[in-house]
Amino acid sequence: xxxxxxxxxxxxxxxxxxxxxxxxxxxxxxxxxxxxxxxxxxxxxxxxxxxxxxxxxxxxxxxxxxxxxxxxxxxxxxxxxxxxxxxxxxxxxxxxxxxxxxxxxxxxxxxxxxxxxxxxxxxxxxxxxxxxxxxxxxxxxxxxxxxxxxxxxxxxxxxxxxxxxxxxxxxxxxxxxxxxxxxxxxxxxxxxxxxxxxxxxxxxxxxxxxxxxxxxxxxxxxxxxxxxxxxxxxxxxxxxxxxxxxxxxxxxxxxxxxxxxxxxxxxxxxxxxxxxxxxxxxxxxxxxxxxxxxxxxxxxxxxxxxxxxxxxxxxxxxxxxxxxxxxxxxxxxxxxxxxxxxxxxxxxxxxxxxxxxxxxxxxxxxxxxxxxxxxxxxxxxxxxxxxxxxxxxxxxxxxxxxxxxxxxxxxxxxxxxxxxxxxxxxxxxxxxxxxxxxxxxxxxxxxxxxxxxxxxxxxxxxxxxxxxxxxxxxxxxxxxxxxxxxxxxxxxxxxxxxxxxxxxxxxxxxxxxxxxxxxxxxxxxxxxxxxxxxxxxxxxxxxxxxxxxxxxxxxxxxxxxxxxxxxxxxxxxxxxxxxxxxxxxxxxxxxxxxxxxxxxxxxxxxxxxxxxxxxxxxxxxxxxxxxxxxxxxxxxxxxxxxx
Numbered sequence: 001x002x003x004x005x006x007x008x009x010x011x012x013x014x015x016x017x018x019x020x021x022x023x024x025x026x027x028x029x030x031x032x033x034x035x036x037x038x039x040x041x042x043x044x045x046x047x048x049x050x051x052x053x054x055x056x057x058x059x060x061x062x063x064x065x066x067x068x069x070x071x072x073x074x075x076x077x078x079x080x081x082x083x084x085x086x087x088x089x090x091x092x093x094x095x096x097x098x099x100x101x102x103x104x105x106x107x108x109x110x111x112x113x114x115x116x117x118x119x120x121x122x123x124x125x126x127x128x129x130x131x132x133x134x135x136x137x138x139x140x141x142x143x144x145x146x147x148x149x150x151x152x153x154x155x156x157x158x159x160x161x162x163x164x165x166x167x168x169x170x171x172x173x174x175x176x177x178x179x180x181x182x183x184x185x186x187x188x189x190x191x192x193x194x195x196x197x198x199x200x201x202x203x204x205x206x207x208x209x210x211x212x213x214x215x216x217x218x219x220x221x222x223x224x225x226x227x228x229x230x231x232x233x234x235x236x237x238x239x240x241x242x243x244x245x246x247x248x249x250x251x252x253x254x255x256x257x258x259x260x261x262x263x264x265x266x267x268x269x270x271x272x273x274x275x276x277x278x279x280x281x282x283x284x285x286x287x288x289x290x291x292x293x294x295x296x297x298x299x300x301x302x303x304x305x306x307x308x309x310x311x312x313x314x315x316x317x318x319x320x321x322x323x324x325x326x327x328x329x330x331x332x333x334x335x336x337x338x339x340x341x342x343x344x345x346x347x348x349x350x351x352x353x354x355x356x357x358x359x360x361x362x363x364x365x366x367x368x369x370x371x372x373x374x375x376x377x378x379x380x381x382x383x384x385x386x387x388x389x390x391x392x393x394x395x396x397x398x399x400x401x402x403x404x405x406x407x408x409x410x411x412x413x414x415x416x417x418x419x420x421x422x423x424x425x426x427x428x429x430x431x432x433x434x435x436x437x438x439x440x441x442x443x444x445x446x447x448x449x450x451x452x453x454x455x456x457x458x459x460x461x462x463x464x465x466x467x468x469x470x471x472x473x474x475x476x477x478x479x480x481x482x483x484x485x486x487x488x489x490x491x492x493x494x495x496x497x498x499x500x501x502x503x504x505x506x507x508x509x510x511x512x513x514x515x516x517x518x519x520x521x522x523x524x525x526x527x528x529x530x531x532x533x534x535x536x537x538x539x540x541x542x543x544x545x546x547x548x549x550x551x552x553x554x555x556x557x558x559x560x561x562x563x564x565x566x567x568x569x570x571x572x573x574x575x576x577x578x579x580x581x582x583x584x585x586x587x588x589x590x591x592x593x594x595x596x597x598x599x600x601x602x603x604x605x606x607x608x609x610x611x612x613x614x615x616x617x618x619x620x621x622x623x624x625x626x627x628x629x630x631x632x633x634x635x636x637x638x639x640x641x642x643x
Contacts, residue, residue, distance in 0.1 A: 001276075001277075002284070002285070003160065003164050003284055006155055006160075006276060007155055007156075007161075009152065010151075010152035010153070010154075010155035010156040011155075011156045013152045013153075013156065014152065014153060014156035014157070015156075017057075020057070020078065021078050022055055022056060022057060022078070023054070023055075023056040023057070023075065023076060023077050023078065023101055024056065024057045024058075024059060024075075024076040025045055025056055025057070025058045025059070025073065025074070025075055025076070026058075026059045026061055026073070026074040026075075026076065026082075027041060027042055027045070027058065027059070027060055027061070027071065027072070027073050027074075028061055028062065028063050028064060028070060028071060028072040028073075028144060029042070029060040029061070029062075030061075030062045030063035030226055030229045030230060030261070031063075031222075031225065031226070031229060031261055032063050032067045032070050032222075032226070033063060033070045033071050033072065034261075035070075036070035036071045037071055037089070037090075038070065038071040040090050041071045041073060041088050041089065041090055041093045042058065042060075043090070044090035044091070044093045044094050045058060045073075045093050045094070045097060046058070047094065048093065048094040048097035048098060049097055049101075052097060052098060052101070052102050054097065054101050054102065056101065059147055060147060060149075061143075061144050061145065061146065061147060061148065061230065062143045062144055062148050062226065062229045062230020062231065063143060063144060063226045063229065063230055063383075063384060064140075064143060064144025064145070064230075065131075065132075065135075065140065065143070065144065065226075065383045065384040065385060065386075066086065066112070066131060066132075066381070066383050067382050067383035067384065068380070068381050068382045068383055069086030069087055069112060069383075070086075070087070071087070071088045071089075072084060072085070072086055072088070072112075072144075073085045073088045073093060073096070074115065075096065075100060075101070077100070077101065080118060080120070081114040081115060081116040081117060081118040081119065081120060082114065082115040082116050082126075083100070083106055083111050083113075083114055083115075083120065083123065084111065084112045084113050084114075084115060084126050085107075085110050085111055085112060086112045088110075092110060095107075096110070106120055106123065108120070108121070108122030108123045109122075111123045112126060112129065113125055113126030113127070113128070113129055114126055115127070130381075130399060130400065130402065131381045131383070131385070131400050131401075131402065134387060134391065134395060134399060134400055135385055135386050135387055135400070136362055136370050136386060136387065136388050137370075137386050138347065138350050138359075138362070138369065138370050138386065139227060139234070139343055139346045139347060139350070139370065139372050139386055140227065140230070140231075140372065140384070140386045141157070141231070141234070141350065142154060142157055142159075142230065142231040142234065143226065143227065143230030143231050143384075144230060145157075146230075146231065148229065148230050148231055148232060148233075148265055148269075149265070149268050149269075151233065151269075151272040151273070151276060154231070154233040154234070158353050159233055159234070159237065159349075159353075160233070160237050160278060161353050162237055162238075162241060162348075162349045162350070162351070162352030162353035163237050163240055163241055163244075163278065163283075163284070163349075163352070164284065165352055165353075166241045166244055166245070166352050167244060167283070167284055167286040167288065171201065171244060171245045171246070171247060172201070172245075174241065174244065174245040174352070175194050175197050175198055175201060175245050175246075176194075177351065177352065177355075177356050178193055178194040178197065178245070178348060178351060178356070179192070179194035179195075179198075180356035180357075180360075181194075181347075181351045181356035181359040181360060181368060181369070182356075182359075182360055182363070182366075182367075182368030182369070183344070183347055183348070183351065183359070183368065183369060184367065184368070184434060185340055185341065185344050186340075186341055186342075186343035186344045186347065186371065186372075186446070186447070187213055187304075187339075187340065187341035187343075187344065187446060188341075188416070188417075188443060188444065188445045188446055188521070189521065190367070190434035190444065193340060193344055193347075193348070196328060196338055196340070197242065197245055197246050197338060199326070199328035199329070200246045200247075200248075200328040200336050200337070200338040201245065201246045201247060203328065203329060203336035205335055205336050206247075207249070207250075207335045207336075208246060208247055208248040208249065208335060208336045208337065208338075209248055209250050209251065209252065209331065209332045209333075209335055209336070209337045209338075210239060210242055210243050210246060210248045210251045210252075210337070210338045210339070210340075211251065211252045211253075211254060211306075211309065211310070211313070211332070211337060211338070211339040211340075212235060212239055212251070212252070212253040212254065212339075212340065212341070212342060212345055213254055213304065213306070213309060213339055213340065213341040213342070214228060214235075214253055214254060214255035214256075214259075214262065214266075214341070214342045215254055215255070215256050215297055215303055215304040215309065216256070216259075216304070216341075216342070216446060217256065217299070217300075217301040217303075217304050217472075218417030218418060218445065218446055218448045219417070219418060219448070219468060220374060220376045220377070220417075220448045220449075220450045221374045221417055221445075221446055221447060221448035222374045222384065223342075223343065223372040223373065223374050223384060223446060223447045223448075224262075224341065224342035224343060224446065225259050225261075225262050226384050227342055227343065227346060227372070228255075228259075228262040228265050228266060228342060229261050229262055229265055231346070232262075232265040232266055232268075232269040233269055233272075233273070234345075234346040234349050234350070235342050235345045235346050235349075236269055236270070236273055236278075236279075236292065236345075237278075237345075237348075237349035238344070238345030238346055238347065238348035238349040239251050239253075239292060239345050240273075240278060240279065240283070240290060240292075241348050241349065241352055242338065242340070242345065242348055243290045244283075244286075244288050244290070246338055248290065248338070249289055249290055249291075250290070250291055250292075250293070251290065251291070251292040251293070252292070252293050252294075252295055252313055252332070253266055253292060253293070253294045253295065254295050254297055254303070254309050254312070254313060255294065255295075255296060255297065256296065256297040256298070256299050256303075257296040257297065257298060257299065258299050263294065263296065266294050267294060270292060270294065279291055279292060295312075295313050297309075297312055297318075298312075300312070300318045300472070300474070301418075301468075301469075301472035301522070302318055302319070302320065302472060302473070302474045302520070302522055303318040304446075304522075305320050305520045305521055305522050306327055306331075306339045307320045307321040307323065307327070307520070308320045308321075308474065308520070309339065310327065310331055310332045310337065310339075313332060314332065314333060317474075318474065319474045319476045320474065320476065320519050320520035320522070322519060327339060341446065343371075343372060343446075343447070347359075347369060362388040362389070363388055363389035363390060363433070364389050364390040364431070364433050366433065366434070366435055367389040367390070367433035367434050367435070368389065369388070369389060370386050370387060370388050370389065371386070371387065371389055371432070371444065371447060372384060372385065372386045372447050373385050373386075373387070373396070373447045373448070373449045374447060374448050374449065375396065375400070375401050375449050375451070376448070376449065376450050376451070377413075377414075377449075377450040377451035377452060378404055378405045378408070378451050378452060378453040378455075378456075379397065379401040379402065379403070379404060379405060379451040380401060380402035380403055380404070380405055381400065381401050381402040382401075385400055387400070387432070389431075389432065389433045390431050390432065390433055391431070391432050392428065392429050392430060392431055392432065393413055393415075393423065393427065393428045393429070393430050393432060394428040394429055396432070396449070397410065397413060397428065397451060401451065404451065404453050405453065408453040408454050408455065409453060409454040410425055410428070410451070410452075410453060410454075411424070411425075411452045411453050411454050411455075411456050411458070411552075412424050412425075412451075412452045412456070412458060412461075412533075412536070412537075413449055413450065413451050413452070414442075414448070414449070414450040414452065414461070414465075414529070415432075415437055415442040415443065415444065415445065415448070415449055416437070416442050416443035416444055416445030416446075416448065416525075416528070417445045417446060417448045418465040418468045418469050418526075418529065419443070419445065419469065419521075419522060419525035419526055419528055419529075420442050420443050420445050420448070420525075420528055420529070421437075421440065421441040421442030421443065421528045421529065421531070421532035422442070422452070422458060422461060422462075422529060422532045422533050422536065422537075423440055423441075423442055423532065423536065424536040424537065426536070427440055427536075432444070440532075441528065441531060441532040441535055442528065442532060443525065443528070454552065455552055455553070455554060456552055456554060457495070457540065457550050457551070457552040457553075457554035457555055458533040458536075458537040458540050458552075459491065459494050459495055459533065459537075459540050459541060459544050459550075459555070460495050460550075460552075460554050460555050461529065461533060462491055462529045462530045462533045462534075463488065463491035463492060463494075463495050465529040466484060466487050466488045466491055466526070466529060466530065467488055469484055469522070469526045470484040470485055470487075470488045472522075473522070473523070473526075476519060477517070477518055477519035477520075477523060478517075479513060479514045479516075479517035479518045479519075479523060480514060480518045480519065480520075480522070480523030480526060483510050483513055483514035483517075483518075483526075484514060484523075484526055486510055487507060487510050487511065487514070487527070487530060490503050490506060490507045490510075491507070491530070494541070494544045494545060495544070495550070495555040495557065495558070496555070496557040496558070497544070497548045497550075497555070497557055497558040499544055499545040500545055501542075501545050501546055503545060504534070504541050504542075504545055507530060507534070508530075508531075508534060510527075511527035511530045511531050512527070514526055514527050515527045515531075539551075540552075544558070547620060548620055549619045549620035550619045550620075551619070553617050553618070553619050555619070556600045557600075558619050558620070559600060559617055559618065559619045560595065560598075560600075560617070560618055560619070560621075560622075561593055561598060561600065561602070561604060561605065561615060561616070561617055562593065562615070562616050562618065562623045562625055563583070563590070563591045563592060563593055563604070563614055563615055563616075563625065564613075564614050564615070564616055564623070564625070565590045565625055565626060565630075567612055567613060567614035568590045568591055568612070568614040568632070569612055569614065569632070570585065570586070570587060570588040570589045570590060570591065570631075570632050571609070571612075572585070572586070572587060572591075573607050573608065573609065574591060574603075574604040574607055574608055574614075574615060575591055577603050577604065577606075577607045578603060578604060579599070579601060579603060580597050580598065580599045580601070581597065582594045582595075582596075582597035582598040582599070583604065584628070584629050585629040586629060588631060588632050589629040589630065589631055589632065590626060590629055590630050590631070590632055591614075591629060592625060592626055592627065592628060592629055602617070605617055
């Protein structure tokens with residue numbers, strides 16, 4: 001079957017689905033939806049449909065991005081706009097089937113928004129919601145909308161039309177189109193994609209490889225995984241286009257085994273495109289031959305670095321190699337190789353489906369297009385977002401993300417994963433693009449964004465990320481292997497109240513040495529969390545080393561819990577909850593914490609009733625309290641005096 005026939009069949013199927021006289025229920029069953037209980041919701045929907053004898057189609061889709069509101073259920077009732085419901089439970093799902101599908105009661109109080117033409121009183125437009133309105137969905141164009149396991153859905157929405165267009169062009173013309181778009185690699189470094197393609201194309205060796213880096217090992221990052229779970233064909237189409245442009249005949253997808261659903265989606269999609277003629281011999285009658293294999297990684301963070309990734313594919317231990325030669329000259333098995341990440345390939349398919357001119361209308365002069373970010377941490381609306389390059393951090397945190405949880409103060413945003421940087425309030429109006437973030441000491445990286453509030457200690461944050469980096473170091477080069485270990489030891493000392501002002505100087509000297517001397521990108525960017533936290537939060541380093549105080553009360557070894565005698569009611573709640581039996585007291589007795597037994601877990605502070613607030617957490621402060629329990633004055637609870 002040629003592409004025209006495939007497109008016609010796919011369009012007919014999609015149109016039939018959209019115009020069906022039968023209700024359709026669309027459930028987000030990506031990893032985030034599953035973790036929130038989406039399958040239990042699906043079971044409840046099926047049970048309710050059977051109970052009310054209602055015929056409806058149930059469609060599983062990937063995540064649309066509103067992870068904070070999972071499970072998400074979209075109900076399409078014939079003749080009416082679709083309604084998206086959030087935080088759906090099995091009970092509320094059953095209620096919606098009965099009340100909306102049977103009784104036509106849409107429950108506006110449970111709805112997030114409507115999708116499509118028309119309106120329903122009391123329900124806003126879904127795409128006008130504060131989290132969605134500023135977004136531009138190019139990479140995520142189909143996520144949460146199509147069934148990721150239905151090739152026809154992707155084709156009906158212009159999928160593989162970019163490949164058809166590319167195969168009618170000369171390979172050099174395809175590269176020129178990508179160059180005109182200004183696309184920079186979305187894996188972190190932001191190197192111009194077309195330049196890498198040109199270098200690979202110019203190599204005379206007839207055997208060339210391309211690789212999709214789907215490793216994505218940053219803590220708090222889930223952009224690539226969710227894209228693959230929701231729209232794997234956008235990535236495959238981009239890879240096939242790139243292979244044609246560079247003259248590659250074999251491709252590899254490198255995805256860590258810890259992403260089982262993404263791997264499942266890739267495997268299923270690869271089978272589909274083989275059967276449809278988009279992979280294999282003589283693709284779409286063009287004379288171009290190309291195949292893709294999936295290789296699973298074992299979870300080593302360093303294998304996100306391209307030379308370590310190639311070593312892993314070859315069956316070797318994943319360790320970086322010095323460059324030159326660059327992969328475009330000598331990569332996988334010594335052959336010319338091009339590596340781009342998941343998001344870059346998805347951009348390629350969009351650019352060829354539309355045009356370079358269309359793509360360049362988004363972004364800044366030097367950073368074109370959009371970027372996906374995994375918005376996580378202490379923020380009201382967590383999830384996967386896609387925004388045009390040039391948006392400010394403030395717009396992301398307080399607009400799209402809805403501000404800080406529990407109305408607490410913003411402290412910092414960590415951009416670019418564990419090798420990124422922590423930016424303070426003064427940088428909130430910084431534009432999000434490759435150059436601006438780099439000048440501020442951070443990086444875009446693969447797209448992780450973790451928001452921190454006033455309760456976060458920036459010295460401890462630096463220690464946490466350095467702990468991750470140090471444990472993930474491959475150990476091949478001395479600066480990374482030894483330098484990160486010493487940096488971690490110093491940071492640990494500081495968070496235990498044992499650091500000195502001299503340690504701060506040593507820490508900064510080590511950071512510069514590692515940055516300049518490490519072999520690969522992982523080691524070279526490893527000091528970023530330390531360098532940026534010291535650059536913007538030097539007062540916290542001084543407090544830890546000079547004053548032996550943690551201002552955020554986050555470093556366990558530097559904090560103490562007291563029960564305030566003037567507020568204690570002798571209720572015994574904290575005594576019963578204490579896991580280390582460190583609290584002494586009895587009924588109507590002012591309780592006392594035995595500091596030698598206290599493990600500083602904070603349970604007493606959590607369980608003390610808000611109306612009492614008798615437990616106080618301090619750092620560097622000593623509060624005079626009774627050494628043994630004493631009675632509360634009768635009739636004056638909390639007086640803290642004896643008769």
